[in-house]
Amino acid sequence: MASVQYREIDDRSGRFHVLLAAFGALILAALGAAWTMEHRGHIVTGMSNRIVWGVPHVFAVFLIVAASGALNVASISSVFGRDFYKPLARLSGLLAFTLLAGGLAVLVLDLGRPDRLVVAMTRYNFKSIFAWNIFLYTGFFAVVALYLWTMLERRMNGYIGRAGMLAFLWRLVLTTGTGSIFGFLVGREPYNSALLAPLFIVMSFSFGLAVFVLVLMSAFRWSGRALGDVVLNRLGNLLGVFVAAVLYFVAVYHLTNLYMTHQHPFERFILVEGGAYTALFWLGQVLLGGLVPLVLLFAGGANRSRGRLVAAAASVIAGGFAQLYVIIIGGQAYPQVMFPGKVVASSFFDGVVAAYTPSLPELALGTGGVALALTLTVVALKVLPFLPRSLADGDVDSAAT
Amino acid sequence: MMRIMIGALLAGFAVAGLAVAADKQPARVVVPLVEIEKAGLCVAPTGEMRRDHMKMLLHQRDLTVHQGLRDPRFSLKNCVDCHASQKTGSVLGKDGFCSGCHSYASVSIDCFDCHSALRQSRVAGVAR
Amino acid sequence: MNSDRRQVLAWGAAVLASAALAPGFRLIELVQARSPEEAASTLQRWGLLIDTTKCEDCDVCVTACHEENGVSGHGRPETDAQWIRKVSLHDKQTGHTQALPVMCQHCEDPPCVDVCPTGASFKRADGIVLVDKHACIGCRYCVMACPFGARSFIHEPVSDQKADVPRGKGTVESCTLCVHRLDRGQTPACVEACNRDGGKAMVFGDLNDGTGELQRRLRSEPSSQIRPDLALNTGVRYQGL
Numbered sequence: 001m002a003s004v005q006y007r008e009i010d011d012r013s014g015r016f017h018v019l020l021a022a023f024g025a026l027i028l029a030a031l032g033a034a035w036t037m038e039h040r041g042h043i044v045t046g047m048s049n050r051i052v053w054g055v056p057h058v059f060a061v062f063l064i065v066a067a068s069g070a071l072n073v074a075s076i077s078s079v080f081g082r083d084f085y086k087p088l089a090r091l092s093g094l095l096a097f098t099l100l101a102g103g104l105a106v107l108v109l110d111l112g113r114p115d116r117l118v119v120a121m122t123r124y125n126f127k128s129i130f131a132w133n134i135f136l137y138t139g140f141f142a143v144v145a146l147y148l149w150t151m152l153e154r155r156m157n158g159y160i161g162r163a164g165m166l167a168f169l170w171r172l173v174l175t176t177g178t179g180s181i182f183g184f185l186v187g188r189e190p191y192n193s194a195l196l197a198p199l200f201i202v203m204s205f206s207f208g209l210a211v212f213v214l215v216l217m218s219a220f221r222w223s224g225r226a227l228g229d230v231v232l233n234r235l236g237n238l239l240g241v242f243v244a245a246v247l248y249f250v251a252v253y254h255l256t257n258l259y260m261t262h263q264h265p266f267e268r269f270i271l272v273e274g275g276a277y278t279a280l281f282w283l284g285q286v287l288l289g290g291l292v293p294l295v296l297l298f299a300g301g302a303n304r305s306r307g308r309l310v311a312a313a314a315s316v317i318a319g320g321f322a323q324l325y326v327i328i329i330g331g332q333a334y335p336q337v338m339f340p341g342k343v344v345a346s347s348f349f350d351g352v353v354a355a356y357t358p359s360l361p362e363l364a365l366g367t368g369g370v371a372l373a374l375t376l377t378v379v380a381l382k383v384l385p386f387l388p389r390s391l392a393d394g395d396v397d398s399a400a401t
Numbered sequence: 402m403m404r405i406m407i408g409a410l411l412a413g414f415a416v417a418g419l420a421v422a423a424d425k426q427p428a429r430v431v432v433p434l435v436e437i438e439k440a441g442l443c444v445a446p447t448g449e450m451r452r453d454h455m456k457m458l459l460h461q462r463d464l465t466v467h468q469g470l471r472d473p474r475f476s477l478k479n480c481v482d483c484h485a486s487q488k489t490g491s492v493l494g495k496d497g498f499c500s501g502c503h504s505y506a507s508v509s510i511d512c513f514d515c516h517s518a519l520r521q522s523r524v525a526g527v528a529r
Numbered sequence: 530m531n532s533d534r535r536q537v538l539a540w541g542a543a544v545l546a547s548a549a550l551a552p553g554f555r556l557i558e559l560v561q562a563r564s565p566e567e568a569a570s571t572l573q574r575w576g577l578l579i580d581t582t583k584c585e586d587c588d589v590c591v592t593a594c595h596e597e598n599g600v601s602g603h604g605r606p607e608t609d610a611q612w613i614r615k616v617s618l619h620d621k622q623t624g625h626t627q628a629l630p631v632m633c634q635h636c637e638d639p640p641c642v643d644v645c646p647t648g649a650s651f652k653r654a655d656g657i658v659l660v661d662k663h664a665c666i667g668c669r670y671c672v673m674a675c676p677f678g679a680r681s682f683i684h685e686p687v688s689d690q691k692a693d694v695p696r697g698k699g700t701v702e703s704c705t706l707c708v709h710r711l712d713r714g715q716t717p718a719c720v721e722a723c724n725r726d727g728g729k730a731m732v733f734g735d736l737n738d739g740t741g742e743l744q745r746r747l748r749s750e751p752s753s754q755i756r757p758d759l760a761l762n763t764g765v766r767y768q769g770l
Contacts, residue, residue, distance in 0.1 A: 041698045111666050112699030181670075187759065343621060
């Protein structure tokens with residue numbers, strides 16, 4: 001097999017600058033939103049004392065979960081020895097890094113006191129999964145950077161396997177930590193479950209790969225490089241498997257809840273009576289995030305068109321946002337059950353489904369995080385050799401597993 | 402040559418020393434206006450307070466919040482009560498005791514985002 | 530044994546005896562009062578007993594708390610802080626209705642303390658669960674974690690704070706059991722107001738004090754916690770639930 005050649009993107013069409021300008025505008029909007037929130041307080045957002053984590057957190061968690069999953073392709077090659085995916089490993093590592101950066105930026109800028117970040121990085125309560133996550137997230141940057149270095153520096157190629165294993169294990173712990181943020185909440189019916197950590201792991205596989213596929217296809221298309229069907233078919237099949245796995249975990253979660261009478265009010269809320277949340281669950285999470293991609297990816301037979309793959313990946317991403325919206329915001333909207341069997345009312349909105357409308361500052365902040373991740377990706381692709389010169393069918397090792 | 406240099410150096414030190422000693426003369430640089438209305442009653446000597454008040458505040462606040470140690474001499478409320486301006490009743494504002502130096506030195510303080518900057522006896526209707 | 534050795538032994542015994550007895554002397558002191566120069570200690574655990582049968586329509590505790598602590602609303606109930614609120618219950622099966630005040634339950638094993646990344650949410654030695662605003666980064670994880678919805682996040686700039694109760698935008702807060710009053714020997718504002726103007730439903734005291742009214746009542750009458758299934762051993766107990 002001829003060795004793969006990697007090269008930076010050179011931009012002859014000016015598209016690079018257009019992209020940067022567009023992303024830059026989004027980032028500026030996000031910074032403006034963050035400034036307003038910091039100066040005037042969270043009153044400018046749609047968040048309240050019942051819904052304390054809103055749209056920014058949906059975006060942030062999506063980016064963080066996708067970051068972990070984006071590393072999957074590299075792990076498959078370095079840890080599981082599938083040489084076929086080796087040419088994709090660099091982009092995979094890069095995306096893991098940049099998506100996490102975008103997610104963390106949103107999270108930090110949404111803090112009530114972002115000026116106290118130094119406190120957060122020097123005082124730790126190690127019983128808190130949040131405290132562990134601070135180490136896991138920052139450590140992930142270091143681990144991925146190390147991993148990328150072993151790939152980019154020829155003399156370090158011998159260490160790719162070990163760095164890859166470290167990165168793989170690290171991201172499993174990281175994603176477990178992210179799911180456990182919710183799983184460890186004892187007082188809330190929608191959370192408080194050991195299932196949330198593995199659910200987040202398979203979500204990361206699915207969302208991360210969907211983002212990876214879209215970035216790969218765009219990068220190759222816009223830099224005029226050849227991307228063959230062999231690679232795309234493999235990635236599409238993989239995406240389908242991950243989507244199915246997410247559906248499985250969601251099904252187990254809800255079926256188990258349905259078996260417990262005391263969880264019936266919550267299930268009724270999500271599945272039937274929750275208004276926007278019910279719609280997002282069935283139409284967003286299950287349909288767009290699960291069934292539609294499966295049909296697009298597998299119903300057409302062996303020949304899958306690129307359009308179908310793009311649509312499937314986009315659908316997975318949309319469904320992913322819907323899923324996180326239902327989990328994070330729907331989970332808070334559902335009232336905490338302090339007095340089982342009673343109808344509860346108070347001035348603090350006990351006992352009722354909390355109202356929430358996403359606000360412009362929140363949306364701006366969240367999209368700014370996405371824009372930041374993509375900006376870093378685009379700049380890195382231009383500056384360093386992350387992309388193979390060609391992934392045409394003739395150039396990839398289709399004999400490799 | 403060496404002697405001339407040493408002599409110049411010593412002369413320079415002498416002048417500097419005189420300048421330091423002569424702080425009664427008007428400064429050529431704008432300095433913050435700090436009104437100490439109740440002179441001589443602070444918890445520590447002025448020089449020590451100027452240098453170390455931040456360390457004292459940081460240390461004391463942990464003792465108060467976490468252990469409930471509320472020695473009145475070291476409470477922020479007590480500092481404010483004493484140092485608040487007679488005119489405005491506050492340690493903030495244009496000539497406020499805290500904000501005068503802090504805005505001059507451009508060191509932002511966020512204590513009074515949460516803590517009251519007002520002298521208590523001036524707060525209408527609340528006997529403390 | 531010569532007399533020198535005997536002397537040493539005698540002195541040693543005396544020192545040991547006083548060392549053993551000294552904490553006992555401290556015990557008696559602390560049960561009576563705590564001076565401002567003394568630290569809070571685990572010898573005390575503050576608690577509250579609320580007899581909900583005496584609550585009805587009254588909300589004197591809410592008004593008193595918010596007045597004492599400078600918790601003023603902006604007319605925006607979804608984002609305004611509430612340290613204590615009256616919750617009305619209507620039993621679906623029996624139709625029975627009642628009301629009770631709910632505030633921070635000052636758990637022995639507080640979930641809010643477990644989840645706080647910086648340790649800003651903490652439990653003081655005498656059982657009061659507090660937020661160290663100096664360390665709070667405003668992440669609101671504790672608001673997510675509290676099973677009682679006791680925490681509020683401050684959404685707007687605060688002015689006119691009470692001198693004893695610092696509070697500011699971007700941090701989280703909740704009932705402090707009026708720690709500033711406790712530390713000078715008074716009772717929480719809600720208890721004082723309830724006993725003065727309300728239904729006399731509240732008893733405040735030291736859960737560790739065998740002779741106090743609180744422990745006496747808890748020992749002789751039935752009481753319950755909210756969410757006993759969580760095994761948090763709350764400091765606030767209710768009767769009539």
